[in-house]
Amino acid sequence: MPTRFARNLLALAVISVSVPAMAQEQRLNELVIIGDEASASELPGSAHVVSNEKLEEMKYTDVQRALRQVPGIYIQEEEGYGLRPNIGIRGSGAGRSDKITLMEDSVLMAPAPYAGPAAYYFPSFGRIHGIEVLKGPDLLRYGPATVGGALNLRSTPIPAKASGQVTAEIGEDSSKRIHAWYGASSEQAGWLIETHQLENDGFKDIRDSDRESGVDKQDFVAKLRLNSPLSAEIYHQLDLKVDYSEELSNETYLGLTDEDFANDPNQRYFSSERDNMDTQRTGFMARHLVELNPDLTLTTTAYYNTFKRNWFKVDQMGGTSIANLIENANNGDATAIAQLRGETAADLTLKNNNREYFSRGIDFKTDWSTNFADMAHNVTFGLRYHEDEVDRFQPVDNFTQSIGSGGRPTLEFVSTTQPTGGNNRVEEAEAWSAFMADRVAVTDRLEITGLLRYEDFDTQATRFADVDRTTEQTGAGARNSTTELLPGIGATYDLGRGVTLLGGVHRGLSPAGASDTDVDPEISVNYEIGARLRRGALYGEAIAFFSDFSNTVQNCSIANPCDGSQTSGSVSKGESRIAGLETLVGYEIPLAAGLTLPVSATWTYTDAEITEDSDDGSVLNGDNLAYLPEHVFNVRAGVKNGNLWDVYLNVAYVEDMCIDNECERSGDNTFRKTEQYTVADLSGSYRVAEGARVFARVDNLFDDQKIVARSPAGARPNLPRTAFVGMSVDF
16 A cells, blocks of 8 residues: 555646646645634535634633533533543434544544544543534535544644743543643744643442543644745745544543443453553644645645554453343342452453554645626635555453452453454555535625545455464455535525525435445535624624435444444445434623623534444334434523633533334333433633633532443443643733
8 A cells, every 4th residue: 555655646746736726825834724703604515714812711621521612512422521522413323433434633633533433542632722614515624434524633822922821720530631822933833832631540340340541641742844935926834733642541441230220330350350441643744835826825834644543441251241240139039249340250351442543645735716707706626535444453461350359350361362353454545535616705695615525445354364464364354436516506695784594405425334345435414594693792693404315324333332232334324314403502691890791602502313223124214313312402691801811611411312223112111211411511721820820610510420332242431520720821
């Protein structure tokens, strides 16, 4: 693959200097997909920007909590800290965020977005400067996932002058966090260095063990910008970025039975005491912008990301998978209950879920502003070549759980089983994509945007029968080839007095994984219509959406197994539909004595179901979609005294969710649903000196813990009431 990549990289570099271009981008600000809130309100589709000022209100380090202020987003919590968030947009499916396009600074950040879409890497949210969420037809500018939406995280920008910031925070469970950055700019250069450090002991107690359940994670980022004088006739800008992160988190896939959850939701079974996730991630990005004239800009971006992980975790007990063991225990199996609780001996297997990923590519974009037929046109053309790969080499360690003196269990290593087949395989993808978009100002009030995206990608998976990889497993290879055209059109109409109507339709795609032959990608036709209001301090929107899926795909993983057991590849679920309504309203109410009361609320209603039986009968017409709540609500209210002090309360409500496609059929479905829950978070800050603030935050103020997930093996709680205090200093 490296030789082919180099050849295609050279070809695309030649293309990038010869293709004509488009609309002027703002100089020194090329790492966004939307811009500011005003830019979001002008797009022909749903778009949201969560600014740094908004993020500072709650000082969240969990992206899932921050995203609650954006309608149309669904969260499947997992371990309480948002280390590997499960994010879905407009019913796209939340498992490992594999159905949305994930970016940092507008560069793809999922480890292998085509070959293995599940996003097991996510940057430390405590260092993120802002969030952009894009839905609707404009989504066709990005990809590969263009069904539900795109999420772009903005990293800390290079400052306009020499400056920096240090934030230090401590909290319960021995939590410690430091975020520090410093940078400077001159007329023709700028730089920034940054680190984010987080560690805690975890909020779960492992039964009969002295081991902690916490996390230790570090992020490091360096940026360099070189540019010609701003007054240059032809302006050039080169942005370089390198980031590195590593994580050691003692996390597990083993949850609890409902009975044990009711007794203590923050316990863990002894057999999971050695479970841990060990990761390293390195990313490189180089972006060159040339502004040939005020109407013509060309941008070329090259990127290379590597990600290594080993999630060492209990896989089976007594020859039974942990998922089936939990199911048996919930149904009253005394032996399963005793094995889980460490009250009887059992043979255990702990799998080294050891994988190496890379993704690399080159992306070219040209923007051109022109007038044609007495109408202003902003034309954009984009072209990208991309490769990614997942290398799985996953041996299994065999242990014995014995009961020692005093009835305490112990784990004793027995042997290692070397991997073959599904545990010893390489999945690869090669992709070309291109798009064109023309945003036309038809009149002073009406704008129409036409878009067309092209996706052409090939995936292949190879399974090996031996450790040295000299022999391929017979009949275990898989190849897929996909070529799709994805058109879209969107429009906005300014009614005046701050009211804008919007509507659009586009064809979307989500790639299937590389492990199965003849699994088509997920395809849908997506509609939206609504209105926005922005009048002074009052803003709001209401957008109805509808997606008609001709092929619904579930990407199988250990975190979200298909049909209860399949943990790799993809499964077609046939036809389905998703309809819903997104609403948002906000206002900053002036009070006496210089005080203000900012209030905002979001509500998302979703109705979704399978509309045709699948060929294999695994899903039926009328079945529900998994992990998709009908109602999601969030309200935030605060009191501010200028820049001196502030207090905010954020309340989120999530309705119960089905964990599979069958939970609304007849029969007892107690163990097929999560629980509805309401979580209130409280925060406040006070300026103690110029550039220095103290702050405090309490997550889950009323300590409301419910079963927020059941996949892949047992009930899991949200974060309990947890308090933090800290201080930030600007210099």
